[in-house]
Amino acid sequence: MLLILIGVFLSGGVFKKQWPWIFIFSAWFLQALYFFWMARKRFFREGYAVREKDIIHTKGYWLRTQLTVPYNRVQHVEIEQGPLARAFGLGGISVYTAGDSGGDLSISGIEYKEAERIKQFIAQKVGSDE
Amino acid sequence: MSESSTPFYFQPSRQSPVAILLILARLIRSLIGQFWPVLLLLLLRRRSANSSQFWVWVGIGITILSVIRSLVTYFRTRFYIHEDEFILEKGGFTRRRLSVPLDKIQTITFQQTFLHRLFNVVSVEMDTTGAKGSEISLTALDRDKATALREYLLRWKKENVNATPTDQEAAVDIVPEVELLKLDLGALLRIGLSQNHLRSAGILFGLLASFAREIQPILGKSAYKYLEEEWGLTFNFFWTFALWIIVFFLLVSVIATLALTIVRFYNLRFVQTGDGFRLEAGLFTRREQAAYLPKIQFLRWSANPLQRIWGMYNLRFYQAAGHQLRGKQTLQVPGSYPHQIAAVQAAYFPAHDQMRWKWYHPHRLYFRQRLFILGFLPLLGLILKTSTDFNWFWLIITLLWLPATAWWQWNLLLRKQYGLSEEGLWVKSGFFTQSQILLLWSNVQGLEVQQTLVEKRYEIADLTFYTASGEVEIESLPLSMVNSLRDYVLAKIEVGAEEVEKVEELRS
Numbered sequence: 001m002l003l004i005l006i007g008v009f010l011s012g013g014v015f016k017k018q019w020p021w022i023f024i025f026s027a028w029f030l031q032a033l034y035f036f037w038m039a040r041k042r043f044f045r046e047g048y049a050v051r052e053k054d055i056i057h058t059k060g061y062w063l064r065t066q067l068t069v070p071y072n073r074v075q076h077v078e079i080e081q082g083p084l085a086r087a088f089g090l091g092g093i094s095v096y097t098a099g100d101s102g103g104d105l106s107i108s109g110i111e112y113k114e115a116e117r118i119k120q121f122i123a124q125k126v127g128s129d130e
Numbered sequence: 131m132s133e134s135s136t137p138f139y140f141q142p143s144r145q146s147p148v149a150i151l152l153i154l155a156r157l158i159r160s161l162i163g164q165f166w167p168v169l170l171l172l173l174l175r176r177r178s179a180n181s182s183q184f185w186v187w188v189g190i191g192i193t194i195l196s197v198i199r200s201l202v203t204y205f206r207t208r209f210y211i212h213e214d215e216f217i218l219e220k221g222g223f224t225r226r227r228l229s230v231p232l233d234k235i236q237t238i239t240f241q242q243t244f245l246h247r248l249f250n251v252v253s254v255e256m257d258t259t260g261a262k263g264s265e266i267s268l269t270a271l272d273r274d275k276a277t278a279l280r281e282y283l284l285r286w287k288k289e290n291v292n293a294t295p296t297d298q299e300a301a302v303d304i305v306p307e308v309e310l311l312k313l314d315l316g317a318l319l320r321i322g323l324s325q326n327h328l329r330s331a332g333i334l335f336g337l338l339a340s341f342a343r344e345i346q347p348i349l350g351k352s353a354y355k356y357l358e359e360e361w362g363l364t365f366n367f368f369w370t371f372a373l374w375i376i377v378f379f380l381l382v383s384v385i386a387t388l389a390l391t392i393v394r395f396y397n398l399r400f401v402q403t404g405d406g407f408r409l410e411a412g413l414f415t416r417r418e419q420a421a422y423l424p425k426i427q428f429l430r431w432s433a434n435p436l437q438r439i440w441g442m443y444n445l446r447f448y449q450a451a452g453h454q455l456r457g458k459q460t461l462q463v464p465g466s467y468p469h470q471i472a473a474v475q476a477a478y479f480p481a482h483d484q485m486r487w488k489w490y491h492p493h494r495l496y497f498r499q500r501l502f503i504l505g506f507l508p509l510l511g512l513i514l515k516t517s518t519d520f521n522w523f524w525l526i527i528t529l530l531w532l533p534a535t536a537w538w539q540w541n542l543l544l545r546k547q548y549g550l551s552e553e554g555l556w557v558k559s560g561f562f563t564q565s566q567i568l569l570l571w572s573n574v575q576g577l578e579v580q581q582t583l584v585e586k587r588y589e590i591a592d593l594t595f596y597t598a599s600g601e602v603e604i605e606s607l608p609l610s611m612v613n614s615l616r617d618y619v620l621a622k623i624e625v626g627a628e629e630v631e632k633v634e635e636l637r638s
Contacts, residue, residue: 053624062583068616069576070623097575098450098598105576 048107050118053125055095057105069105071125073097079115080108091115095122139279142208142219148249149207149270153200155245156269161196209268211282214290216256218266230256230266233290237425238280240418247416252276284405310407310470311400311463317442318398321465322391323384324436391464400463402473407447409461421447421461426478427573427597431471432565443471450598460599479554479568487549487556492606493590497543505535548604550615555595557604571622573597579612595619 041061049056054070075098081091085108092108093115107115162169172185208219216235218228240252251270271279313321396413406422427450431443447461463470475482512528541561549556557567576596585591591612592605607615 054620064581064586066579067576068578068620070620072624073575097596 048110050121055105055118055122057107067105069095069097071122074122074126077119077122077126079112079119081112085109085112089113093118137278137282138275139209139211139282142210144208145204145268146249146251146270146272146275147204148246148251149268150200150204151249152245152251152253152270153203154196157196157200161192207268209266214286216266216283218268228266232283232286235266235283235287237420237422238283239420240276240280242412242416242418244414246270252418254279288405307404307408308402309399310402310473311398311466313395313398313465315392317465318392318395319388320440320442321395322388324434324440324442325387325391395464398463398465400466400470402477407461407474407477409463419461421449423477425449427599428567428569428602429474429478430565430567431466432560432563434563438564441467443467445471445474447474448597448599475568479570482551482554482556482568485551485553487551490548490550490607490611492543492546492548492604493588493608494543495585495588495590496546496606497539499584500539500542501536504539505532546605548607555602555604557602567602569595569597569602571619574619574623577616577619579616581609 038061042059045061045064046059048058053072054068056066056068058064058066075096078094078096079091080094085091089112090109091112092106092110094104094106096104203220206219206221206225210217211232214232215229216232218230220226220228235256237257239255239257241255242252246252249270250273252273254266254268254271254276256266393413395411398409398411401408401410403420405424406420406426408418408420410416410418427448429445429447431445433443437443442464443466445463445466447463449461466474509528509531512524512531516524516528538561542559545559545561545564547558549558553572554568554570557569559565574595575598578594578596580592580594581590585606589609590606591609592603593607593612593616594601594603
């Protein structure tokens with residue numbers, strides 16, 4: 001991020017005057033700071049619990065939400081892993097319920113093995129229900 | 131088979147011969163749809179005798195080909211039920227055979243266009259769970275046959291899904307259908323009149339206003355100036371003119387919605403069947419929609435002031451559906467009277483009126499938050515507007531804005547009620563348009579507790595219930611209550627399944 005900032009500074013000079021640049025960059029910088037700060041805040045707010053009969057996912061800073069999905073309403077479970085996440089051995093898990101409902105739960109940025117474990121657990125629970 | 135003559139659906143059978151005509155009509159329509167520019171060109175072109183003859187031959191050739199094509203399609207499409215699978219054979223040159231297990235068939239929809247009704251046939255569509263392209267559709271089938279087929283499929287589902295292989299056949303006699311509602315023209319007119327005309331007039335007006343801005347460059351001045359200068363309208367006259375315009379738009383939108391309502395809901399029949407409800411309506415295209423009780427997720431009925439005077443409600447069923455059919459599956463019955471609503475409630479939520487309901491109001495924060503967003507924020511803008519360019523009209527609006535929104539929102543708060551019982555949720559809300567929702571806990575798919583920062587300070591939270599067909603939200607209740615309600619509903623869902631499991635174990 002900082003590198004890009006310096007690069008743009010060096011190659012800059014589109015504006016004749018200096019002040020618009022300062023204005024733009026300070027706004028940008030503030031926004032970046034805000035993002036980092038929020039990411040941190042959100043990170044500490046986020047959590048999940050795999051319980052005997054349901055799974056809970058808590059997240060959000062400004063709007064705090066806690067979504068609970070019982071296993072006997074689960075349609076299918078998916079594991080995702082992007083290239084960046086693969087480099088760190090991370091992954092995500094999504095739990096889908098029926099219909100077009102917004103009641104789909106997805107947790108990202110957990111250890112891949114953990115995601116697989118959760119998936120196994122839920123699959124076994126869902127299987128035993130039927 | 132105990133019957134002496136096997137029904138037609140057990141042996142390979144074709145559609146009604148009318149299907150040939152309908153397939154042809156569809157083919158020609160799609161051809162015209164694709165090649166209309168060419169046709170237009172041909173019509174507009176100066177024709178020489180020679181080439182027009184050529185085109186006539188081309189036309190004849192195309193017609194013959196389409197006739198052959200529809201004949202082939204007709205004769206190669208066959209369907210039958212074999213070993214609990216619905217089999218559809220189709221395809222002109224490459225033969226395709228589609229087989230769908232009967233228990234995967236979700237809904238059966240009949241549809242009639244104008245042509246269908248001429249020959250008393252229906253098109254049949256069956257929605258299946260699972261992958262795309264596994265939908266079965268028949269272009270035309272005699273009405274009696276279609277009904278017989280549907281009855282067979284429904285009976286089959288009832289017998290087999292409940293997994294009771296014993297001799298229940300006597301018990302599953304088809305329950306006679308009860309006609310709940312039939313709309314005559316008078317009721318239709320009332321429905322059309324009681325739609326939200328202010329909104330449609332607003333939309334129309336907005337469209338025209340943007341159009342006026344579009345033509346501004348053409349006229350070379352603003353539309354308002356144009357009216358003033360070219361038509362010699364003074365300021366006062368402009369306002370009377372504007373009033374007339376509003377009246378005109380209201381009139382137009384009233385007539386337009388009336389016409390649309392009649393086309394859509396003409397000759398509406400709302401029927402209670404053994405396992406759900408059925409709705410038939412439409413002037414040109416007659417639709418038949420079915421709602422099966424186990425698939426109904428929740429009910430919602432509402433009425434605006436005019437509808438309340440007439441005692442009418444707009445009833446909606448929210449049904450679970452596959453992804454493709456999402457929109458089709460909310461079933462709307464306009465002009466329902468309390469008597470029909472009661473019947474539907476009794477079917478979806480038996481004994482809901484004997485249950486003890488505990489009623490709760492949202493916290494006052496609900497009012498304050500909404501007043502802030504809808505009252506104070508626009509007020510700032512209005513003040514800015516009046517102070518920069520003064521105008522009596524805007525001043526009056528600015529002065530009235532806050533009291534009006536406060537009054538409105540306060541009434542909303544007073545009307546909003548959440549009823550809780552052992553089996554489900556009952557929400558009453560709305561001031562102008564009052565609506566009610568009935569939801570069974572067993573239809574809940576997931577629950578979400580939400581809290582904004584402000585709500586956190588007051589220990590207040592919102593709770594959203596996700597169903598397989600949309601969501602129901604209850605807002606601004608004490609956090610402790612929301613939490614215990616969530617736990618209760620979760621327990622209800624989870625224990626319910628366990629009990630079923632136990633029964634299943636005992637049975638096997």
